Amino acid sequence: MQHFTSSLLKIGNRVNTESLDLLYQQYSRQVLSTLIRLLGEFELAEEAMQDAFYAAMQQWPVDGWPEHPVAWLITTGRRKGIDQIRRRQTARRYADEQLHLQDEAEPELDPTAIQDDQLRLIFTCCHPALSADARLALTLRELCGLTTEQVAAALLQKPTTLAQRIVRAKQKIKAAAIPYEIPHANELPARLQSVLQVIYLIYNEGYSSTSGTQLLNIQLADEAIRLGRQLALLLPEPEVHALLALMLLQHARQHARQNANGDLVTLEQQDRTLWLRPMLDEGLQWLALALTKPPAGVYTLQAAIAAVHSNATSYDETDWQQIQGLYQLLYQQWPSPVVALNRAVATAMHQGPEAGLQELDALSSHKAIQNYHLFHAAKADLYRRSGQFQPARIAYQRALALVQQEPERRFLQQRLATLPN
Template sequence: MAAPAVPASDEVPTTEIERVFRQEYGRAVAVLTRVLGDLDAAEDAVQDAFTVAAAQWPAAGLPPSPAGWILTTAKNKAIDRLRRETGREDKQRQAAALHAGRSPAAPTPEEHVLAAFEGEATVDDDRLRLIFTCCHPALAANVQVALTLRLLGGLTTAEIAHAFLVPEPTMAQRLVRAKAKVRDAAIPYRVPRGAELPQRLPPVLTVIYLIFNEGYSSSSGGALLREDLCHEAVRLGRMLAALMPDEPEVQGLLALMLLTEGRRPARAAGGMPVLLADQDRRLWDRALLAEGQEMVRACLRRNQPGPYQLQAAISAVHSDAFDAAATDWRQVLRLYDRLLDAAPGPVVALNRAVALAEVDGPDPALALVDALKLDSYYLFHAVRADFLLRLGRREEAAAAYTAALDLAGNDSDRMFLAARRRTIAPDPAAPGQDALHQQPG
């Protein structure tokens, strides 16, 4: 579901309602899932609430508490739906009770909903429960991630398909089947305990990681950044770290997000991304960077390195440098070597090639990149374009930028790539250290 389309209004612009949608959709679905015990019913109720909001808010203005308004309206919509669907059964039950000369003992479905809203939750965050529910081992790993991104982050099917590099219809089918599996298998809506918890952790970490990445570099739309998703991922990371303080990879993921989030104030300018090498480091959030670096040091003391800890260590090296020229690229390359051993894959290899180009030059790095099978990934072509440009192969660089443009889904990225392509002139010029890092800038 996309953010609701609303008519133009001087009182509540469309963008404001879309902001509420982005911020509150996942929370509302999570609460309604606990109440109703049904993912489809929860989504239906929340979508109904946002449909009402899209119709009423432009004229009436935002309510004092948009989040509370959405939850209350969704609750009422869920109750109305239950009454419509179970009315006949309730009337039969009430008639039978009256015939027997007694009052009906069983509560109605709407009374169940109201009681659930009024009761105390056993774990203090519905969104965390929803992540673990969607990451149940009965679901395939890729489906776990996609379903949680859909329900928790409010990402559209198209956005999730882009993140997974699969066609949108394929992703839509996966999501439908996944929700049916959750329903049919009666997967419990809870955070697992004891020995079960570590087994369920890897897909949960992946979900939080992808939510953060979608916020830090949006896969589609006009804005480069979606701060609401960044904040949500960090919040969930902190919660998970408090739940599992002795799990190094949980701490590593949180450290990675904090170090990346600390650089976000310098991430964009004029609606376009700013490469790490070109960022004004005076804008960085030094408190977040210090917190992330301390967590990396704590992970190093544990000496149980995993992929998230290694990525956090790479980010810490970048954050330690007072300017781009001071970056310890040899250390970055060593860390990518370890990351490639721990989590082999073409995207990690692409990142490593960027570091290799800074250590040994673009020629050997280009040879490694050309061997990768990442033709459908726009950053693959953007990195190739940078290497080719640095080697003086300008026509090939322009073609590579064109290929990246054709694949980029975000308007800001497209503007940036188009600007880079326009800089390729007949006369050669030294491009400098301007490689596009797949790791967020």
């Protein structure tokens, strides 16, 4: 396990708020995952984690930074959780658990077990007893620490609906005593699709944050890739290999996707010499492995699209006809408005902006896509490319009204400002 203090800001034995904030951002989900295993309940673990971080804020400035901060937080959180159970011992539903935890010795915090706790949490949240929407919402909320609003934006749903779904999912996990474990080998295939979808949504949040001041969350993307590697060892199936390929091929562009000021750089403008060639090569190897067992699934097709981009020496040399065909195959398997949006952009690049705009117009009847800022941003770009500046201006303004991420907002504002009058 990496040394947890390597990236934290320290001055002697003093601890500042910035360093604790960074620790929370980087490791709170890891702490929570282990506390759920140790305490056996989502809400209790969440409260215990917050209590542990509060204790750190009080103690570390006085006592100094512990050698292993995450282990300290997990141990302290467990003790805080047990204290809460003891305070509630008059409630019957906690009585048995309280007696069990009182007699249990302090667990040894094995680094490998701590890392595996996040994979266990994914499988718990993706249990088939939960609805598909609930699995996604719960995992993004608990494993990634996204707010309800961020999860709703990622899933194109209302925050109030998501909040209710998450609460019901937690209640069902508790009522049905869903185990906190990685399933047996014979149960893995039935759980695979939900887990793949969740890992990729985690990666997407790292690849492009739904809101906030940063375009990328490298640590979150790295974590999704780590989980993908673990899953590939557990279940070496083509779609697992393809998902890992897809994440690696996209993640290899990380240094070219923003400039020194943190501004977004489009694929068209990226310096491809900044793409990480070893990561691209590894992604292509995983894709080749996935392609040995047809038919191609949704992640294999998406990885193939990413591979076409990675093999192009420049934007102008991109094989847009092949990408358009791959998106058409993907849409046949996964007829979502977002896939249709990407297909329309590929059509525009291959056949011209008017052809792409026709496909986007056909999407206008989808209510969810109307609240998706990238739909309006794509329309604005195609109007701009075709010289229709007034419709482009309206579409950019609509996209700006919906966007929640600052680098994307700045990009859209710059594009809007450069439109001819």
